[in-house]
Amino acid sequence: MTPAHRAVFGGYWLGWLLLGLGFGLLLWFIVAWWDQSEPASSTQKLLIGLGFLGVVWGLARVAQQFVDTSNPVVGFTPAALTLLALVVTAEALLRAYQVPPGLIPTPSRVLSTLLEVRDVLLQDAFQTVVLEALVGYLVGCSLGLLTALLISRYVFLERGLLPYAALFSSIPIVALAPVLVKMIGIDWPSKAVIVAITVFFPMVVNTFRGLTEVSPLSLDLMRSYAAGEVQQYRWLRLPNALPFIFNALKLGTTLAMIGAIVGEFFGANGQGLGFRIQIEAGRFGFDIVWSAIIVASVIGIAWYGLVAWLERRLTGWHVSFR
């Protein structure tokens, strides 16, 4: 950070000040309105608006400070502040307008519910994430990888199968869920199959692209070294495909979570995040629904983060990381 930069951004103290003032305003209102049961006056709503503006403005200034850090925890600060700003503002607004918990529960209520029901939600998460999403993801991705290897090797398979794979990856997989649950049963394997099918087609199409979109020059080079088929794959095609494979793997994490949860909507064996969400949404227990959403999201983010970390380790050389 050069002095010139400092001049441009006018120093950070103003940002921190705005941030502090904004949060102070919002928190002050929340505390003042904690036990009230009537809507706030329009002046108070205006103050909430001002508080939110202060936080956003302050955040925009402060965030510059964290741009160039390589420490992931420090680098995460702006994101954490953004979330905090949204949560606190939501809490203040919900209290100001006295929105009933059967419509939207306040974040504080969600958090206390989350603590209360965490054991059951973790149990649900085990069923949904480990048994359904993860098993389906691993099976679907490995099959996709294998299929891509095969069709990149045999032109006939490529011509016969790839057009279908490309077509099938544009199918809305949710439509499969009720049929598969009906076919395989309401236990976890049916959801694992849904997940496997969901992640399979993007995997095939992406991996195939990576395996075949190699530069003709490199291929010529391999040939001039008299490299065999296996060596070609080992040293040229697979490394070239890695970024594509990781794209599909990252895409697959969110698809897997959605697939598993949607699948549970069409029948579940008394457990699972989708089961919990469906039951509680039907009985207006949105504090529990949001708790389940938080659990699902945290796991989803961790999973995505893990894959992204692996990608960085294995394909750090790629253009998009420069």
Next chain:
Amino acid sequence: MRISPNLVPMLVVALVVLALYWPLMYLANIPVAQRALDTGAALPCQTAFECATQLRSPVLPSPQQLWNGFGNLMFPLNSPNAIPINAAVTAFETVVGLLLAAVVGFFFAIGMVASRAFERALLPWIVASQTVPIIAIAPMLVVLLGQYGVQGWLPKAIIAAYIAFFPITIGVAKGLKSPDPMALDLMKTYNASHWQTYLKLRFPASVPYLFTAFKVAMTAALIGAIVAEISTISFQGIGKMLAENSRASDVVAMWVIMLSSAVLGILLVALVNWLERLLTPWRRTSGGAAIPAKQARLSRREGVG
């Protein structure tokens, strides 16, 4: 126009699948049929083998049943309970959702490319937004929007956009970042302004990424629209038909709707492909005749990324 070299292998694969379908269908259905017979269900058949093609809730429907199912659900074309109108409603929601998603996606992508601070503050939550099971928020969102008079197809389009904006954001951001550093340096040496860099270099460079992203986003939006129809108040649409027939346990209808939604998905993505060819004619010819056949095939390949 030449016949595609894919045609024969594709037909062979289709035939193999079809040939395998019959024995598989019998294999799956005969135990169910046997049980139905044992419990004394009134079926218009005597042996399990015969009944396998006539079950009301088959594991795999017979081609005859599927054919009849299509006949029942496709016609009359303008019936509110037939597929055409419902598919049109879903397609409409999907396309509106995609357009909304494009606006939001561009906003985030440009923000992220222009400001590292913006990226630091928001990217984790943009990723996180996709791990939120939309099917859980959909009912709340619809009730909430209903308070302000937003009803019908618009909430579904918004939910479709919620899923679809992610691939667009990522795709466009990747595209905007894709110009070679050399080219960016060149723009700098020409003393090009920020906007000029975007207009002359970054936007054109992002076009191929954009269409690839649109293809993924279109499917995502369709999934969003169908999920929204399933989990919220809906009186029309493929998702509503799916939920309804799932509740009515009409397996054949569910298969027919599933296949129709597959066709709808393929058509919608084909629409994007067509637009791509219409708007970026230079990409079509970039393969060139000079490149040897095998490599031309490779470089021509466009997949879903």
Next chain:
Amino acid sequence: MKKWSVVWVLAVFMLVSLASAQQNLVKVNLQLKWFPQAQFAGFFVAKERGFFRAQGLDVTLLPAGDQSPIQVVQSGAADFGTTWIADLLTARERGIPVVHLAQIFQRSGFTLVALKSTGIRDLCKDLKGKSVGVWPSGNEYPAVALFRKCGLTSSLDPRVTNPDVTAVSYPFDPALVFPDKVQLVSAMTYNEVNQIAGLGYDETKVDVFKLADEGINLLEDLIFTTERVLNERNFKGSGLTGRQVAARLIRASIQGWNWAVANQAETVEKYVLPFCGNTCKGSGTRADAKGHQTWQMAEVAKLYNAGATTKGWAGFLVPADYQASVRLLREQGILTKDPPAATVDYGPWEAATGKRARDWK
């Protein structure tokens, strides 16, 4: 001559006002709790025989999808709805301002069905360790109340990690889970009981436990709306208040129900079968839609023709029954406090029938 012209003018005036009345029907959406079937016969009769129209209403009957009718009415997509008392009261407790207007079914039709061979004789004693099939979207409360009453925990309770009873959710068709996945399955006297029979498990092979006999008599199909609709000064610009529209809707609905119950065969033939598709069929041996709906109509009539209806007070929510439902839900911890007085509004029903709630004996 002059006299005649007065008559003419009057006649023309009446015709015009009649015609304009025809055009000025008030559009009302009524959300049913399920797909079209004999369970809602009274509403179909009221619509098709013109009872709603006679009240100046143009009623659209909306079938249920996957969502709770309360959510539809709360969102404004429907003005009135039919649902069960347990999810009405819990929604009210969660801050959704729903109001009970009229009680159509005077008795509960909720049952749990088990194969005789599973050896379940006494629900409370034999439930532990069993799997029970329940429907989501607020239809699981009767089962929850039963579990709690028996002192058992279930997987429906988000605060219990090791439940005594596993509740399995499925999309309503008992064939999906019964008898392979669950020992007991939810069934309405008027629908699933016959579907299960059609699957080959008729009365000789299954035990049907009516929850009403176990002391779980939670009232079912009722007409409700939200405070917003009820307190509307000018309902959709019709010049009528929300209460007036509600009263007219209730009057025509009761008329329709009385007719349907008195003319069951004709109702099924003319007003149920033409409006229902796949969802009207039974299962297996009893798949025939006409047979299934005829049977359903008879069973539904039993739930309608009970309690207050038999005394000529159709649609009346008997205060004692209401109190019993509230008490049960409170005892089982499903409600934490008594619902506010505004949860039940007898006003529209009184206006519709000309009776007064406090005259009930």
